[in-house]
Amino acid sequence: MTTAAAVPGARTDWLAVMVVIASGIVAALQVGKAAIAMPLVQAEFGLDLGTLGWLASIFAVLGMVGGIPAGTLAVGWGARRVLLLGLLAVALGAFLGAAAPRFSMLLASRVVEGLGFLLVIIAGPSILQRIAAPAQRDLAMALWSCFMPTGIALAMLAGLWLTDWRMIWQITGALAVIAIGLTLLVVPKTDAGTRPSWAGLAGDAGAVLTARGPLLLALTFALYALMFFALFSFLPVLLMQRMQVSLATAGLLSALATTGNIAGNLIAGLLLSRGIGRVKLIIAANLVMGLCGIGIFLGLLPDTVTFLLCVLFAGAGGLIPATLLASAPLAAPATRLMPVVVGLMMQGSNLGQVVGPVAVGGVIEALGWPSAAGVVGAAALLAMLTALGLRDVLGRAS
Template sequence: MTPAAPLSPPTDWRAVWLVVAAGVAAASHLGKVAIASPQLQNELGLNLGMLGGLGATFAVLGALGGLAAGSVVARAGDLRMLCLGLTATVLGAAIAVPTDSFAVLLMSRVVEGLGFLLITVAGPTLISRIARNEDRNMALVLWSCFMPTGMALAMLTGPWFSTWRDFWAATSMVSGLIAAMAIWWVPRGPSRLAKHEGGGSWGQVWRSPALAMAGTFLLYSLMFFALFAFLPVLLQQRMQVSTTVAGLLAAAASAVNVVGNLAAALILKRVRREALCLSASVVMGLCALGIFLPVAGPSTALALCLVFSAVGGLIPASLLSAIPEVTSGPAQGALAAGLLMQGSNLGLALGPLLIGSAVDWRGWPAAAACVVASALAMAATVARPRPV
């Protein structure tokens, strides 16, 4: 009688939630500049260009360094790089607290941004390693919630602090606490994933569906941030509400993205990823027409923003949970995660720039044209005869 194969250890959900918490903390560092902008302007005399530079640092680093971060995680180990990334966000925020210099503040954002990049690449790689096969899809879907959750938390908690310095100190302490807990509770893996697997090949990753997935992530991120970077302004114009109310409505619409992230776990049990991403891209494009064009009332436009965000959340969850299926091990998974993050950050950097220029040129209808064109490009990408 053939002996039964040994069972793999159960998924350590405490460790999974800690990794997700690390991602949420990283996203809160990304989002804190937007909510603290008035305080930064009043205290340090920063203009809108300077604030834009502080906000864009993370996207620029990710757009330039996603592939490199994937290589670093593959060579140095996922847990080690996750903790190093958290440590970088701790140090970056701490550097900023006592300063009155824009140059030092910008340098601190570079340090935080490098930490953010390491966390967002190491996170899905680490979850793929510690989750059992039957739990991996759900665990990666939970990971996909980190960005909207962290951004929404930054918007909601930022006003609680009397100064931006207190806010920065709090985010630094939270990241430090999560790093300490991760060191204690998250299972250690091979110190060098690539060496453990006999080498992680970029050639194999480039030939895999990961490249098309990165292109899809770029287009999704471009569409999402093209809308949400300007949503408060659009809501003020369409609904005639105050800046505060517009900000709260925009935060709520962004947070709805989590609903789509979580719904993907259930839908993917019945629907193929290609079909889900294709359908989501079509719905987002149609919603953009009603949001940007003067064809719907203010309440309808806001409802379409909620649908745009919720349906859009299906896409990153679908893509991130597919990484283990299109790669042959943690090292290649780290490379693929870096490629996807590079695509995501390219979209984050290009979306607001593209839409801002289009609106200046031809008004909000030009923004609708840009988003619809991106939706069509995404649909064409995922409809190609290869798995996503």
């Protein structure tokens, strides 16, 4: 087990970086598995769609309220310790869920999983900030930002051949246990942490909440998530109606489109490492997302072109979380408060995940698919205006 403290910035420990990213992917599997397992869970427990929806949405609700508390915990206890605690909660929740005889118990296990997920995604960037050399931190953050689309895509693909939802829960729990072992063996202790006090935690949270930069990053993240989930929450249904394909084909196409988001995250890392301005990158990505979203929802283009726009939408979108996460250290009031900034950004992201599907679903129900183009277009425009406000915050890096 590694016990020596790492020397920040000396040299990038890429093996440790990969283990941290793998831990994030394991956490994201818990998000993706709910979507792919919903029909199986519904068949076993006989639930209506409204009740079943909590299987997935409970994560977003926890993220909306728990981001800053999880970030302050990472400051007080140390990011590595919080990462391990998060993976332990993920494993425990998954195994409890696999054995749940009733849906109420399954939902309770999802709360445990959701808390673990939140701790993992808050601690990961803080660890990477310390173990990556300064010249490679943007690339490390770009790789980290791939964890969510990678985990969701892997879960969707696994659902094509796993027909027992309890087996899916057991496998994801076992992967979390493996991630715990690898973290203990490979990831160095980058910070010792201290015993947190309530006054200190409140002070850290207040310092972030009263700073302009973190609030702008969180708002930009919220608008990105609103646009992304406004489309991808309904993409299988949209593809089935527009292209007249089966549910299985629509799921496969949706997973393929999601991989575009992974590519966008990686491209962002390369562009940032070459000195491309962060604000310019965010504005360009939002512009492309907005135009693609309008083209997709208006339904005036051929089916193949519409699907390619979905891939481009996801790819352009991938530039945004990678750039925002890489900008967190620059916007933090103090370097040690980066986990709290990331926590605030995750609250923004989860707010967008909740608002996006609800807003778009409502306007589609009332006015039809083309009306969703207005929601996405307006969000993209607002995100570009918000990004302009980051120029003073990010300074030369903008």
